[in-house]
Amino acid sequence: MLELKKLTKQYKPGQPIFSGISREFSTKKIIGLIGPNGSGKTTFLRLLSVNSFPTSGEVLFDGLNIHQKPHEYLKNVGLVHDEESLPRHLTAKELLEWILRSRSVWDENSVNEIDQVLDKLALNDRDEPIGTYSTGMKKKTQIAAAFIVKPKVLILDEPLRGLDASTREIVFGLLNDEREKGTLILMSSHSMGSDPDFFDEIIEFPLRTE
Numbered sequence: 545m546l547e548l549k550k551l552t553k554q555y556k557p558g559q560p561i562f563s564g565i566s567r568e569f570s571t572k573k574i575i576g577l578i579g580p581n582g583s584g585k586t587t588f589l590r591l592l593s594v595n596s597f598p599t600s601g602e603v604l605f606d607g608l609n610i611h612q613k614p615h616e617y618l619k620n621v622g623l624v625h626d627e628e629s630l631p632r633h634l635t636a637k638e639l640l641e642w643i644l645r646s647r648s649v650w651d652e653n654s655v656n657e658i659d660q661v662l663d664k665l666a667l668n669d670r671d672e673p674i675g676t677y678s679t680g681m682k683k684k685t686q687i688a689a690a691f692i693v694k695p696k697v698l699i700l701d702e703p704l705r706g707l708d709a710s711t712r713e714i715v716f717g718l719l720n721d722e723r724e725k726g727t728l729i730l731m732s733s734h735s736m737g738s739d740p741d742f743f744d745e746i747i748e749f750p751l752r753t754e
């Protein structure tokens with residue numbers, strides 16, 4: 545489904561962040577990205593979410609070069625960035641509605657689907673703008689926004705940062721359900737390092753060319 549071909553990212557002369565990485569990721573998997581600070585996890589996920597371009601090599605999604613056809617690819621992608629980037633003046637519910645409408649996938653089930661995901665994340669009773677939310681609530685809003693699009697690929701950069709233990713459990717449940725639907729999930733996390741069984745596969749950073 546996702547295929548990396550000789551992927552290299554180099555910000556400045558000298559040592560690249562990674563070089564010549566070739567691998568394939570299939571559907572219905574949770575892949576964990578583990579490694580120390582500065583080892584390249586965010587760089588890798590930014591490439592896979594077309595927030596950055598490779599120095600060389602390519603990423604194919606079902607044969608489509610994602611950096612050449614970003615709009616076609618991103619229709620299939622749910623994303624949680626480590627940096628918060630949410631509109632402050634919308635409520636969580638308004639944001640999810642806007643996302644579905646802007647992707648032209650709003651239908652008669654959308655109100656229920658939004659209610660369900662916001663209920664699961666205990667955000668449904670908060671009828672105020674996102675600008676007033678706590679850090680954890682903003683992260684939960686990002687997570688809800690990533691799930692609501694019924695993604696084929698979920699890219700999550702530190703989705704658990706700032707979440708309390710019970711909310712983490714809820715997110716694990718959502719991720720397991722999403723995997724069962726056939727979604728490919730790639731997530732970086734410092735805190736999941738102690739629970740490697742959760743992942744179908746772990747990729748250790750820094751990445752080494754095989």
Ligand SMILES: Nc1ncnc2c1ncn2[C@@H]1O[C@H](COP(=O)(O)OP(=O)(O)OP(=O)(O)O)[C@@H](O)[C@H]1O
Nearest residue numbers: 555556561579580581582583584585586587588749
């Ligand atoms: N836009 C950029 N320009 C130059 N260097 C960058 C840029 N973004 C990241 N880097 C460098 O690339 C290296 C990898 O950073 P990256 O953020 O990918 O690591 P990370 O594994 O996600 O770290 P953390 O666990 O701290 O989030 C670091 O040395 C960082 O300083």
